[in-house]
Amino acid sequence: MVADIGARPAARRGRVKAAGGALHGERRRLYLPLLLPALIAYLLFFVAPSIFGVVLSFAEWSGLGTEFSWVGIANYAELLSSRIFLSSFLNTVLLTLIVGVALFLIAVAAMVALRTARAGAFIRSAVFLPFMISPIAVGLAVSFLFNPKGMVNSVLGLAGLDALRQPWLGPELIFRVIMVGVVWSAAGFYVVLVMSAVDGIPPSLYEVARIEGASLIQQFRYVTLPLTRDMIAIAAALWAIAGIKTFEIIIAFVGTAGTPPLEARTLAVEQYLRVTGGRVGGMAQLGEAAAIGVVMTAITVALIVLSRRIQRRDRLEWS
Amino acid sequence: MTGSARLRTAEAFGASAILLIRAGLWLWVLFNVAMVLWVMLNSVKTSRSIFADPVGMPDTWMWENFATAWSTSGLGAATLNSVILVTVSVALIMGLSIPAAYAVARLGGRSSGPVATFFAIGMSIPFQAFAVPMVLISVGLSRFMIDWVTGAWDPRITVALFYVVLSLPFSVFVLIGYFRSLPSELEEASALDGATPFRTFWQIMVPLAKPGITTVAVLNVLSLWNETVIVLMLVPNQRMQTLNVALLNFYSNMQYTSNWGGLFAGVVIVVLPMIAIYLWFGRRIVNGMTQGIGK
CATH class of the missing domain: 1.10.3720.10 (MetI-like)
Structure with missing residues (x-):
C-alpha cells in the first residue's frame, strides 16, 4: 500500500512509442474514456469528502438544513480537554505499539524457523486463516472464550489453577484480552508477508552461509534480516494503517446495545460513538468526530513516515 | 570458556530456540483449527451444554x-x-x-x-x-x-x-x-x-x-x-x-x-x-x- 511505483523495470517505458505514431495517437484517445469513470468516482466521492472532513473539523455543522459556522480550533480544544478522548487516544497508541511489537517478534520468529521448516506452506496457510475471518466473528469468539463462565476460566479450574481465574472482561483486563485477540487475527498476515520476502532471497546465499559455518540464527542475522528490511518497513506501515483503525473486534466484545467501557475504547470506537450519538441516545457531535478523523490521519502519516526510516537507502539488486 | 566452546553453546542455544519456535508455530496452527471446530461444534449444541461442557461433543445435535x-x-x-x-x-x-x-x-x-x-x-x-x-x-x-x-x-x-x-x-x-x-x-x-x-x-x-x-x-x-x-x-x-x-x-x-x-x-x-x-x-x-x- 505504501508501494513505490517508481521501482518498475524501466524497459517498459519505451514500449508505447515502439508501436508507431498513428497507433500511438489512437491509443491515447482511449486513455481518458477508460480512466475517467473511476477517477471521477474517486475524486467526487472519496477525495473531495475526505478534504471536506478536514474542513468540518474546524466547523460546527450537523448536515444540510442546519447552520454552518466556523469555530476555528474549538473542536480540537474540546477534544484535548476531554478525558474520554485522551484515554481513547492513549489506548489507540498503546494498542498499535504493543500489538505492533508482538507482531514484529512473531514475524521474526517465523523468519528464523519457518524457512527451513517441514510443511512450511501448510503452516503459513493455517496461521493466515484468522485474518480472513470477519473481525466481528473473531471478537465474539474470543470474548466468549474469556467470559466469566467461558472456556479459559473452566480450563484453569480443571487444571487446579483456580488462583489464576480472572474476570477477564472486567475493566482492568478487557483491553489486554482485546489486544490478544487482535494479535491472533492479524499475526498470520504479517508472517506470510515477511515470508514472501524471505522466499525472494536466493538460496545460494544461505548455502554460502552454511558452508562458512553460520548457524540458523546467524543466517537470520546476516542474510535474512538485511535483505528483508524493505518488507519489514512495508509491514510496519501496513500495521500502522490497520492498527490505528481497530474497531470491529472491540464492538464485538460489547455488542451494539451498550457502549464499550472507557478502558477499551480506541479512537475509532470513540468517533463512532460521537457520529451516531451513541447507542444510549444523545446528540451526534460531528465537528469533534471529524477532528478525531483528522487526528487519526495525522498519527497514521507520522507512523508511515517513521516506518519508512527502516527501509534501506540503497536499492537491492540481485541477478 | 574457550572460543569454540562458546560457539558450540551458542549453536546449541540456537538449535533449541528454533525447535521451540517450531513447536510454537504448530501450537498456533493447532489452536486455529481447534477454534474453527469449536465454533462449529457450539453451533449445534444447546445453550446449556455450551456452558456445562465447553469442549465436549453435543449431547443433542441442535440443527434447529x-x-x-x-x-x-x-x-x-x-x-x-x-x-x-x-x-x-x-x-x-x-x-x-x-x-x-x-x-x-x-x-x-x-x-x-x-x-x-x-x-x-x-x-x-x-x-x-x-x-x-x-x-x-x-x-x-x-x-x-x-x-x-x-x-x-x-x-x-x-x-x-x-x-x-x-x-x-x-x-x-x-x-x-x-x-x-x-x-x-x-x-x-x-x-x-x-x-x-x-x-x-x-x-x-x-x-x-x-x-x-x-x-x-x-x-x-x-x-x-x-x-x-x-x-x-x-x-x-x-x-x-x-x-x-x-x-x-x-x-x-x-x-x-x-x-x-x-x-x-x-x-x-x-x-x-x-x-x-x-x-x-x-x-x-x-x-x-x-x-x-x-x-
Whole structure:
C-alpha cells in the first residue's frame, strides 16, 4: 500500500512509442474514456469528502438544513480537554505499539524457523486463516472464550489453577484480552508477508552461509534480516494503517446495545460513538468526530513516515 | 570458556530456540483449527451444554439453531442483504477499476505515474477521516432523492456507493501492477492486425489479466463481506443491515434470549463462506494480499 511505483523495470517505458505514431495517437484517445469513470468516482466521492472532513473539523455543522459556522480550533480544544478522548487516544497508541511489537517478534520468529521448516506452506496457510475471518466473528469468539463462565476460566479450574481465574472482561483486563485477540487475527498476515520476502532471497546465499559455518540464527542475522528490511518497513506501515483503525473486534466484545467501557475504547470506537450519538441516545457531535478523523490521519502519516526510516537507502539488486 | 566452546553453546542455544519456535508455530496452527471446530461444534449444541461442557461433543445435535438464527433472528434476511450488496459492489468495482488500471498501465504515457500514486494515496487514509462526510453525504443524498428525483431511497444503495469508491484505490493500484507485468507483444501484434485499441483492451488484455482480475475480485468480496462500520453508520433499519451487523444485534439481545447456540450458528454463517473461498482460492488470496501489496 505504501508501494513505490517508481521501482518498475524501466524497459517498459519505451514500449508505447515502439508501436508507431498513428497507433500511438489512437491509443491515447482511449486513455481518458477508460480512466475517467473511476477517477471521477474517486475524486467526487472519496477525495473531495475526505478534504471536506478536514474542513468540518474546524466547523460546527450537523448536515444540510442546519447552520454552518466556523469555530476555528474549538473542536480540537474540546477534544484535548476531554478525558474520554485522551484515554481513547492513549489506548489507540498503546494498542498499535504493543500489538505492533508482538507482531514484529512473531514475524521474526517465523523468519528464523519457518524457512527451513517441514510443511512450511501448510503452516503459513493455517496461521493466515484468522485474518480472513470477519473481525466481528473473531471478537465474539474470543470474548466468549474469556467470559466469566467461558472456556479459559473452566480450563484453569480443571487444571487446579483456580488462583489464576480472572474476570477477564472486567475493566482492568478487557483491553489486554482485546489486544490478544487482535494479535491472533492479524499475526498470520504479517508472517506470510515477511515470508514472501524471505522466499525472494536466493538460496545460494544461505548455502554460502552454511558452508562458512553460520548457524540458523546467524543466517537470520546476516542474510535474512538485511535483505528483508524493505518488507519489514512495508509491514510496519501496513500495521500502522490497520492498527490505528481497530474497531470491529472491540464492538464485538460489547455488542451494539451498550457502549464499550472507557478502558477499551480506541479512537475509532470513540468517533463512532460521537457520529451516531451513541447507542444510549444523545446528540451526534460531528465537528469533534471529524477532528478525531483528522487526528487519526495525522498519527497514521507520522507512523508511515517513521516506518519508512527502516527501509534501506540503497536499492537491492540481485541477478 | 574457550572460543569454540562458546560457539558450540551458542549453536546449541540456537538449535533449541528454533525447535521451540517450531513447536510454537504448530501450537498456533493447532489452536486455529481447534477454534474453527469449536465454533462449529457450539453451533449445534444447546445453550446449556455450551456452558456445562465447553469442549465436549453435543449431547443433542441442535440443527434447529441454524433455523432459529436464520428466520427468528433475521440472519437469513441479513445474509441476503450481504450477498446482494457484495455482488453488486464488486461488479461495479471491477467495471470501474479494470479499464482505469489498463489505461494507467498501458496508455497513460507520462501522466500514468502520478495517477497511480494518486490512487495509492487513498489506501493509506484511515476510513475515519472519511466517516463524518460520508454520513452527511448519505443523509443529503437520500433527502435529495426523496424530495426531487425518485420519491424513495434505500440506504443500501448509499452503502454500495461507498463500498465501491473506498475499494477503488486498492483495486486500481493492484491491477495497474498486474497489467504492467503482462508482455506487450500480444498487444502490438493485435494492433498491427488492425484491431482497434478498445478491442485490443477488451479481447486481448482483459482475458490475459484474468488471474489478476479474479484475485482482486475475490479480495474485494472478502473485505466487503467482513465490512461492518459503514453499515452501522448508514443503515439504521435492522431489516436492511448486513450479516455482521445482524450478528452484533443478535449478540446484544443475548441477555434476553440466551440463545448461545444460535449465536454460534450465526458465526458459522458469517465465517464458513470465507473459509470455503479460502480453501478454494488458497494461495492466490494469500499471494494477492501480500505480494500485490509488497511490490
